[in-house]
Amino acid sequence: MSLLHSQEPDGFTSHQTSSKPLCGSSYESSKEKTIRLHTQFLQNLLGLRQLTEPGYLTTDPLVSHRDVSLVTDSVYQLLRCMLSYCTNPKLLLPSSSFLLEAAQVLASVLDHGSLCKPALTQCMTRVEEFVKDLVSLILRNKELNRFQNQESLADCLILLGGCSLLRASLISLLLSQINRFADELSQACQSQRSACPHFDVSSYENTFYLFWILEQLLQSQKKEDRSEQHCEQMESQQKLERTALFLSEEFPLFSIYMWRIGAYFKSTDAEDS
Numbered sequence: 001m002s003l004l005h006s007q008e009p010d011g012f013t014s015h016q017t018s019s020k021p022l023c024g025s026s027y028e029s030s031k032e033k034t035i036r037l038h039t040q041f042l043q044n045l046l047g048l049r050q051l052t053e054p055g056y057l058t059t060d061p062l063v064s065h066r067d068v069s070l071v072t073d074s075v076y077q078l079l080r081c082m083l084s085y086c087t088n089p090k091l092l093l094p095s096s097s098f099l100l101e102a103a104q105v106l107a108s109v110l111d112h113g114s115l116c117k118p119a120l121t122q123c124m125t126r127v128e129e130f131v132k133d134l135v136s137l138i139l140r141n142k143e144l145n146r147f148q149n150q151e152s153l154a155d156c157l158i159l160l161g162g163c164s165l166l167r168a169s170l171i172s173l174l175l176s177q178i179n180r181f182a183d184e185l186s187q188a189c190q191s192q193r194s195a196c197p198h199f200d201v202s203s204y205e206n207t208f209y210l211f212w213i214l215e216q217l218l219q220s221q222k223k224e225d226r227s228e229q230h231c232e233q234m235e236s237q238q239k240l241e242r243t244a245l246f247l248s249e250e251f252p253l254f255s256i257y258m259w260r261i262g263a264y265f266k267s268t269d270a271e272d273s
Contacts, residue, residue, distance in 0.1 A: 040080075041102070044078040044081070045101070048074055048105050048106070051071070052112045067119075068118050068119045068122070071115065071123065072122040072126070075106065075122075075127070076126050079126055082099060082102055082156075083133055086149075086153055086156075089152075096152035096155075100155055100159060103155075103157075103160050106160065107160050108163075110165050110166065111165065124165060124166075127160065128166070134156060135177060135210070138210065139203060140206075142202040153209075154209045154212055154213050157170065157213050158216045161213070161216075167221065168230075170213075170217065171214065171218065172233055172236070174213060175261075177207075177210055178207060178210055178211065178214070178240065179240060182244075182247065184199065185199055185247055185250075185251055186243060186247060208257065211257045215261070215264060218264035218265065219264060221264075237261055237265045240259075240262065244256075
């Protein structure tokens with residue numbers, strides 16, 4: 001059995017959902033773009049969901065190039081639609097629950113173990129890029145009424161982090177971003193010892209969503225889930241603890257959250273003893 005049936009199943013309509021405007025002209029209005037993305041989202045979501053059905057795929061390394069391209073194109077188009085929604089929630093989906101459904105499907109497809117190696121490698125690259133984009137969106141968001149949207153993005157990342165293949169890289173990314181902002185706070189404290197340090201309040205608030213995502217991922221992580229990145233993650237966590245002591249006077253809440261991360265790592269290590 002090939003990776004996909006010889007006839008494209010419902011949902012996998014890569015030619016019909018190309019990036020070309022539906023109207024056939026070189027110009028695409030915002031309404032046409034919304035309709036195109038809305039249609040692509042559903043088609044690719046339903047198509048990818050089929051990949052987790054029993055007996056639908058095979059790990060046969062001799063699958064055709066067309067089949068691999070069909071899967072990777074569907075993942076790419078779904079991610080592009082999801083990113084459009086995350087950037088502008090009013091553009092595409094009537095509810096954030098559709099975004100979370102798509103994240104769950106992507107995590108299941110990657111974890112299912114039925115994708116051949118070429119397709120899995122390409123899909124992983126696309127999804128990891130998307131994860132970095134979501135983290136960046138959370139950190140850069142300065143909208144006054146951003147908190148509901150931030151929670152949706154955080155939930156999306158938690159679902160994607162439920163994929164065993166993505167969890168380690170996402171944990172490392174979150175640790176890196178938290179350490180980066182902690183360094184900024186440290187520099188602000190050092191340069192303005194006699195006054196209240198100046199810092200980006202929006203970035204400060206947004207970083208707490210990274211803490212929340214990280215805690216959820218670490219809470220569900222077991223020792224068998226550890227990867228080659230574990231030593232690097234431990235170094236990042238130890239740096240957080242050192243910085244937490246330095247920032248504890250000026251930023252007590254931020255320091256507490258930094259310190260809490262160490263508890264999750266230590267609780268996982270305790271399973272070995």
